[in-house]
Amino acid sequence: MSDKKEIKPGHDYETTGHSWDGIEEYNKPLPKWWLYTFYACIVWGIGYSIAYPAWPGIHSATAGLLGFSTRGQVAEEIAAVDASNATINEELAKADLVALASDTGSDLHRYATNAGGAVFRTFCAQCHGSGAAGNVGYPNLLDDDWLWGGSVEDIYTTVHTGIRQPTDEDYVRTSQMPAFGKDELLEKPQIEAVVNYVLSLSGEPQDAAMVEEGSVVFADNCAACHAEDGTGDRVQGAPNLTDSIWLYGGDYDAVYETVFNARYGQMPPMGGADLSEAEVRAVVLYVHGLGGGEASE
Structure with a gap:
C-alpha cells in the first residue's frame, strides 16, 4: 500500500x-x-x-412567513364546495322527504343520493360497512329487515335521533331487553327451553324436547315485545324472530347469550352536532334507496 x-x-x-x-x-x-x-x-x-411550515416544535411546526398549510388549503376547498352547494342544500333541508324519495328522476334526488353516499362512507361505514352490509351487532341496511321501520320517516328518526340515546325529546327509542339470566328473572332450564323455542321459529332447535316448554316461557316473558308469534314489534325495536336474519348471531350459543345477558345496541344521534339537516336527509335517502327501503304509510 x-x-x-x-x-x-x-x-x-x-x-x-x-x-x-x-x-x-x-x-x-x-x-x-x-x-x-x-x-x-x-x-x-x-x-x-x-416561508413554509418546516421545523418541528413541541406542540406544532413553525408556521412560516407565508402562513400556508395543506390543512388550511383543504379547509378553503371544502368551504368553496359548501358555498357552491349552499342553494341546493337549503332546498334539500326544506324538501318533503316522502315526495322526494319517490321522485327519483329529479336533480335534487340525484344530488341527495350522491351526497348521502359520501356522508355514509364518512360517518356510517365504520359500523355498517362500506357496502352497508353490516356486521355482528350492526344491522345490514341492504335487506328489508328493519328493527325500527324502513320508511323514509322511520330512517330519518333513526339517523337524526339515534337509538337508545339520552335526549330531551318526547319520543326516543330507548327500549331495553331484560337480562333474564344475569338478573335472575329466569332459571337456567327456562332459558335453555326458550332458546330452543326461539330457534324452532326459524330453523332447527338444539333440543326439540324443550320447544313446548319454551313456548310457555316465551308467552309469559317475551311475547309482550316480540309478539305472540315472534314476529317482533318495530315500535319497541324488538326483532322478528321468525326469519333467519340475526343481528348478533343465530346459533344456540349466540341466542343463549342474548337471552341471558340481553343486548343494548346503540346508535349515536347524527342530527345537529355531527350532520347538518341537509346531510341527514341526504344519507336517509341514500340508505332508503339501497334496496330495503319501504314505502311510507
Missing part, C-alpha cells in the same frame, strides 16, 4: 495516495454542475423553511 499523492499523466487531479494491489484511488472532484445544483438546493431549502 502506498500513501504517495501524485498527478498521473493526462489528468489534472492527483491520487489520494491509496493503492491496493496496484489499484490506485483518484481524488477526482465533483462536476461543477452538480456542486452548483447542490448549493442551489441548500439556498432553496433555507428559503422554504423560512
Whole structure:
C-alpha cells in the first residue's frame, strides 16, 4: 500500500495516495454542475423553511412567513364546495322527504343520493360497512329487515335521533331487553327451553324436547315485545324472530347469550352536532334507496 499523492499523466487531479494491489484511488472532484445544483438546493431549502411550515416544535411546526398549510388549503376547498352547494342544500333541508324519495328522476334526488353516499362512507361505514352490509351487532341496511321501520320517516328518526340515546325529546327509542339470566328473572332450564323455542321459529332447535316448554316461557316473558308469534314489534325495536336474519348471531350459543345477558345496541344521534339537516336527509335517502327501503304509510 502506498500513501504517495501524485498527478498521473493526462489528468489534472492527483491520487489520494491509496493503492491496493496496484489499484490506485483518484481524488477526482465533483462536476461543477452538480456542486452548483447542490448549493442551489441548500439556498432553496433555507428559503422554504423560512416561508413554509418546516421545523418541528413541541406542540406544532413553525408556521412560516407565508402562513400556508395543506390543512388550511383543504379547509378553503371544502368551504368553496359548501358555498357552491349552499342553494341546493337549503332546498334539500326544506324538501318533503316522502315526495322526494319517490321522485327519483329529479336533480335534487340525484344530488341527495350522491351526497348521502359520501356522508355514509364518512360517518356510517365504520359500523355498517362500506357496502352497508353490516356486521355482528350492526344491522345490514341492504335487506328489508328493519328493527325500527324502513320508511323514509322511520330512517330519518333513526339517523337524526339515534337509538337508545339520552335526549330531551318526547319520543326516543330507548327500549331495553331484560337480562333474564344475569338478573335472575329466569332459571337456567327456562332459558335453555326458550332458546330452543326461539330457534324452532326459524330453523332447527338444539333440543326439540324443550320447544313446548319454551313456548310457555316465551308467552309469559317475551311475547309482550316480540309478539305472540315472534314476529317482533318495530315500535319497541324488538326483532322478528321468525326469519333467519340475526343481528348478533343465530346459533344456540349466540341466542343463549342474548337471552341471558340481553343486548343494548346503540346508535349515536347524527342530527345537529355531527350532520347538518341537509346531510341527514341526504344519507336517509341514500340508505332508503339501497334496496330495503319501504314505502311510507
